[in-house]
Amino acid sequence: MPEHRIAYMAVPKAGSSSVKSMLARIDHERWPALETDLRALHQVYPTKRFRPHRWRDTHRPGWFGFTVLRDPLARLMSVYTDRVIQKGDLRDSHRIQSGQSDLPADPDPDHFFANLPGYMAASSSIKHHALPTVLFTGPDLSVYDAVFRTEEISELARHLSRHTGHSVAVGQRNASAWRLGLDDLSAATRDVVRDYLAPDYDLLADHYPRPF
Numbered sequence: 001m002p003e004h005r006i007a008y009m010a011v012p013k014a015g016s017s018s019v020k021s022m023l024a025r026i027d028h029e030r031w032p033a034l035e036t037d038l039r040a041l042h043q044v045y046p047t048k049r050f051r052p053h054r055w056r057d058t059h060r061p062g063w064f065g066f067t068v069l070r071d072p073l074a075r076l077m078s079v080y081t082d083r084v085i086q087k088g089d090l091r092d093s094h095r096i097q098s099g100q101s102d103l104p105a106d107p108d109p110d111h112f113f114a115n116l117p118g119y120m121a122a123s124s125s126i127k128h129h130a131l132p133t134v135l136f137t138g139p140d141l142s143v144y145d146a147v148f149r150t151e152e153i154s155e156l157a158r159h160l161s162r163h164t165g166h167s168v169a170v171g172q173r174n175a176s177a178w179r180l181g182l183d184d185l186s187a188a189t190r191d192v193v194r195d196y197l198a199p200d201y202d203l204l205a206d207h208y209p210r211p212f
Contacts, residue, residue, distance in 0.1 A: 003027075004164050007058045007065040010047040011136045012129040013078045014070035015150040018170070020045040022157060026166050047128075050138035059143070064163045066146045067137050068156065071208045072200035076193065077180040079129045080112050085178075087125075095122040109180055110189045116196065133200050141203075149207055182211060 004026055010016040020041050024034045034041045048054070059065040083089045090096055090105040097105070101122040103115055112119060120127040141147050148156045153170050160168040182190055194212040201210045 005060070005063040006160070006163070007055070007063050008045075009050055009055070009065075009067040009137055009144075010045070011068065011070065011075075011133055012047055012131070013075045013082070014133070015068050015153055016047060017041065018153060019068055019156070022160060022168050022170065025168060026160065026164050047136065049135050052138065055138065055143060064146070064159065065144050066148060066156070066159070067141070067144050068148045068150060068153070069133065069137070069204055069207055070150045071211075072133065072197045072204065073182070073193070073211050075133075075200075076113075076130060076197060079126065080109055081178055081180050083126055083129050084112060089123050089125040090119065092125075093123045109184055110186050113185065113189050113193055113196075116192070134203050137203075139203065147207070 006023065006026075008019065008023065010019065017038060021034075023045060024030055024041060030044060034044060055065075084107070090103075090107070093101070093105065095101040096103055101118065103118050103122060104111070107115070107119075116130065120130055137144075146156075146159060157168045157170045160166075182193075185193065190212070201208065
């Protein structure tokens with residue numbers, strides 16, 4: 001947002017819809033059209049993978065550059081509860097519906113996470129939301145002026161208010177209707193999830209403890 005000197009690197013399933021709604025409220029002319037249209041919100045404020053040169057070009061002196069992190073386990077679990085159960089992304093997968101993939105479109109949590117690479121290959125949406133955090137933040141979090149956890153969204157709103165001079169309200173968007181946790185998974189699936197999330201917990205060691 002060059003007009004407000006804000007640079008934000010979004011991480012899928014890490015409060016990005018809520019943060020983008022906050023940014024849209026600052027962009028007064030855009031907010032009325034985006035208030036109820038989540039798809040348009042993400043089109044106006046797209047989530048992109050981190051590129052060092054792009055960040056250097058975007059994050060200029062006097063700008064407020066930030067990212068928002070989420071506990072890796074909670075983030076991955078929400079891929080299932082939101083994208084698989086609520087949004088039905090796998091039912092829209094051409095590879096699954098055409099028989100190019102023999103994976104079921106309505107897997108239980110254990111089957112989904114045990115076959116996560118296959119589901120990521122079958123659905124671009126699942127892939128986008130399940131990719132490691134580092135691909136969106138970069139490997140060095142010190143490039144940001146501030147790093148917030150999803151639990152600190154209210155603090156982010158205060159920072160944005162001070163930076164822009166506009167009152168920024170916190171509004172939760174795209175939250176999963178139900179929660180999934182380690183206790184809901186088999187021991188074998190927990191091992192798969194632990195190994196998949198190990199790099200994320202390495203990156204976010206100063207922000208989230210390992211639950212395994």
